[in-house]
Amino acid sequence: MTQIGLSRVLALGLVVGLLAGCSQADQALKNVFGFGSNAELAAAEKMPPAEMPVYAPEDTYVYQVGDNLIEEKVVSVSPDRVVWTNDRGLIWTVGRDIVTPPLSWSANAELGRGRQAVIGSPAQLFPLQTGNTVSFGIRGSSENLPKGWQDTQVCEVGPQELITVAAGSFRTYKIICQREDHIDIIYYAPEIQNYALRVRRHEAEEQRKELVAVRLNEMPATAAPTGQQVEMKAARKPTDLTASKLPPTGPEQPASTDAVKKPAASQPAVSEMEVLAKRVAGLAARIDKIEKHVAGKAAEAAAKPAPSAADPKGKYGVHLASYRSERGAKRGWKVLQAKYKAELGDKQLVVRSFNSGGGKGTYQRLIAGYFGSRKLAAEFCRKMKLKRQYCLPVRARP
Numbered sequence: 234m235t236q237i238g239l240s241r242v243l244a245l246g247l248v249v250g251l252l253a254g255c256s257q258a259d260q261a262l263k264n265v266f267g268f269g270s271n272a273e274l275a276a277a278e279k280m281p282p283a284e285m286p287v288y289a290p291e292d293t294y295v296y297q298v299g300d301n302l303i304e305e306k307v308v309s310v311s312p313d314r315v316v317w318t319n320d321r322g323l324i325w326t327v328g329r330d331i332v333t334p335p336l337s338w339s340a341n342a343e344l345g346r347g348r349q350a351v352i353g354s355p356a357q358l359f360p361l362q363t364g365n366t367v368s369f370g371i372r373g374s375s376e377n378l379p380k381g382w383q384d385t386q387v388c389e390v391g392p393q394e395l396i397t398v399a400a401g402s403f404r405t406y407k408i409i410c411q412r413e414d415h416i417d418i419i420y421y422a423p424e425i426q427n428y429a430l431r432v433r434r435h436e437a438e439e440q441r442k443e444l445v446a447v448r449l450n451e452m453p454a455t456a457a458p459t460g461q462q463v464e465m466k467a468a469r470k471p472t473d474l475t476a477s478k479l480p481p482t483g484p485e486q487p488a489s490t491d492a493v494k495k496p497a498a499s500q501p502a503v504s505e506m507e508v509l510a511k512r513v514a515g516l517a518a519r520i521d522k523i524e525k526h527v528a529g530k531a532a533e534a535a536a537k538p539a540p541s542a543a544d545p546k547g548k549y550g551v552h553l554a555s556y557r558s559e560r561g562a563k564r565g566w567k568v569l570q571a572k573y574k575a576e577l578g579d580k581q582l583v584v585r586s587f588n589s590g591g592g593k594g595t596y597q598r599l600i601a602g603y604f605g606s607r608k609l610a611a612e613f614c615r616k617m618k619l620k621r622q623y624c625l626p627v628r629a630r631p
Contacts (some may be wrong), residue, residue, distance in 0.1 A: 274395055281435040302445060352370030371383065391407040546603070549626060549629055556599065557597070561597065583599075
């Protein structure tokens with residue numbers, strides 16, 4: 234059977250993400266994937282307590298964060314640690330319990346390379362069920378903040394909810410974690426062994442990280458309901474849940490990764506390969522639809538004029554990097570100007586102090602100014618992100 238590789242889906246998704254700044258593109262994605270709203274599960278639909286997630290190397294998740302698509306992949310797994318990487322070249326280590334912050338990371342826009350130690354046992358939150366709580370301490374340091382920081386995080390399991398994201402609909406446990414003025418709302422879906430949605434709130438800002446596609450190298454075994462005998466597959470095969478989570482194109486088929494009952498003697502058995510073939514065919518039709526949409530949007534983007542030159546009287550700028558000192562920001566500006574001569578040649582350096590909270594101290598934001606509107610700054614950032622440069626539109630003047 235011909236398989237549609239995950240690389241094709243991810244490459245296509247990246248193009249869609251880069252064009253997602255256009256509201257029409259966003260609406261088109263909603264029409265294709267069927268975005269929806271949260272709904273608390275009825276008692277009859279609620280899941281049993283969920284055990285700790287189980288990962289395998291090469292498990293891959295694609296999330297949309299703002300206008301960007303980010304591919305995250307498991308590198309290695311130990312009994313209590315998981316090492317991840319993403320398509321931006323970052324590497325980080327976390328616990329298997331979903332709520333532990335990164336224990337080490339290779340880079341951060343403001344902190345640089347760093348590590349944290351956890352004081353306590355976040356894993357006690359599992360098995361997940363409504364009302365479970367856990368509290369633990371965090372102590373860390375980084376190359377840009379060698380004196381370090383210390384904090385306490387509290388997490389609580391809320392009601393189960395059915396949510397719909399780009400990858401499909403998932404039954405989830407809603408987990409709320411708070412650390413000072415940082416709040417994470419995690420919608421953990423046992424079916425994919427990870428969260429389908431994460432909402433992060435800090436001060437007046439909110440960031441959504443929404444699942445677009447997932448491929449599990451090994452599907453975790455599902456526990457049989459109490460009192461029922463269910464025949465489980467002896468072997469677990471690589472499974473692409475993207476196909477199974479898109480809206481069906483015909484009569485609903487049983488998912489190949491679900492528990493399988495023996496067919497009745499009077500009915501012919503439907504092979505797993507036939508089921509997967511139908512799902513892949515449906516996915517191919519949807520990919521073709523997206524490709525046509527993307528091609529049209531790419532042509533529109535190519536026809537758009539380049540952003541206007543710097544506006545000396547403008548009030549907006551773009552945040553490109555952060556440093557511990559103003560002197561460091563000025564050195565960084567020279568490096569960026571040498572790297573992006575055409576883009577930054579007519580721009581002006583603006584340095585603004587920023588307190589990141591959590592006892593991490595004050596940073597200096599390197600901002601390139603000025604732009605006459607936020608829209609022009611956002612268009613400039615869209616082009617910079619194509620070059621793998623961090624870029625965020627900000628207000629640079631009162």
